[in-house]
Structure formats: structure tokens, C-alpha cells
Amino acid sequence: MQYANAQNNLSGMGNLNALTGALKGWQAGSAQRDYQDSLNQTYIDQCRANTPPVLLSLSSQCISVETQQIILSSLNQALEMDTPFTYRNWANKNRGSSGYITIKNETTSQYSDSCRGFEITFIFDDEKKSSSGLACRSKYGQWNLL
Numbered sequence: 001m002q003y004a005n006a007q008n009n010l011s012g013m014g015n016l017n018a019l020t021g022a023l024k025g026w027q028a029g030s031a032q033r034d035y036q037d038s039l040n041q042t043y044i045d046q047c048r049a050n051t052p053p054v055l056l057s058l059s060s061q062c063i064s065v066e067t068q069q070i071i072l073s074s075l076n077q078a079l080e081m082d083t084p085f086t087y088r089n090w091a092n093k094n095r096g097s098s099g100y101i102t103i104k105n106e107t108t109s110q111y112s113d114s115c116r117g118f119e120i121t122f123i124f125d126d127e128k129k130s131s132s133g134l135a136c137r138s139k140y141g142q143w144n145l146l
Contacts, residue, residue, distance in 0.1 A: 112136035
């Protein structure tokens with residue numbers, strides 16, 4: 001009887017050791033996931049810190065530099081050439097994102113006699129978000145986002 005109890009206790013110890021090993025593995029995996037999540041959040045925070053304010057509300061994540069350049073280039077073209085309430089499409093096929101820019105109105109401001117309101121629409125994974133802004137032409141002919 002004592003031998004059987006000792007054997008059961010040893011058997012239980014084996015199960016406990018297996019459970020402890022699994023728990024250590026889970027903790028190590030959890031720590032690795034926490035570390036990876038912190039790296040991802042750091043990347044997102046740094047990326048968003050370098051994103052033009054008008055683009056920030058378009059995504060809670062990070063819009064790639066490539067996509068930002070496509071959007072801002074399309075915005076500049078729209079500001080230069082489009083009449084109000086026409087759509088200028090843009091797309092980044094490498095990232096699977098797309099959208100359009102709409103010139104909303106023409107106005108003036110304390111900074112310039114030539115300003116245009118606009119709206120940028122961003123579509124990614126069937127989610128659509130928009131951001132509005134105002135751009136005014138400088139005395140040197142460049143559009144500045146206000």
C-alpha cells in the first residue's frame with residue numbers, strides 16, 4: 001500500500017513537472033508576445049509621429065510612407081487641377097489600400113487669398129474613413145496644409 005501511494009505521488013510529480021514545464025513555456029511565449037506587441041506599438045507610435053496630421057484620423061494603425069506619398073501627391077494634383085466636388089482616385093496596389101480626394105470648396109484665409117477645402121477618403125480591408133482639411137497657396141505657389 002505504501003509502495004502504491006509512493007508510486008502515485010511520483011506519478012503526480014511527473015504530471016506536476018509536465019504542467020510546470022508547460023507553464024514556463026507559456027510564460028516564455030507570453031513574454032515574447034508582450035515584447036513583440038511593445039515593438040509593434042513603438043513602431044506604430046513612431047510612424048504616427050511622422051504622419052502628416054491630416055492623415056492621422058484615416059487609420060488607427062500606421063499608413064506606410066509609400067501610401068502617404070501617393071495620397072499627398074494625389075492631393076497636390078487635386079488642389080492644382082480639380083474643380084469642387086470631383087473625385088480624384090488614388091491607390092497603393094502594393095498595400096491594398098485606395099481611396100479618393102474631393103475638393104470641397106474654394107475660400108480665402110488670413111494666410112492666403114487662394115484656399116481650398118478638401119476631403120481624403122481612405123479604404124483598407126473594406127473599412128472607409130475620411131479626413132477633411134484646408135490647404136492654402138503660398139506666395140511662392142506651393143500648397144500648404146493648415
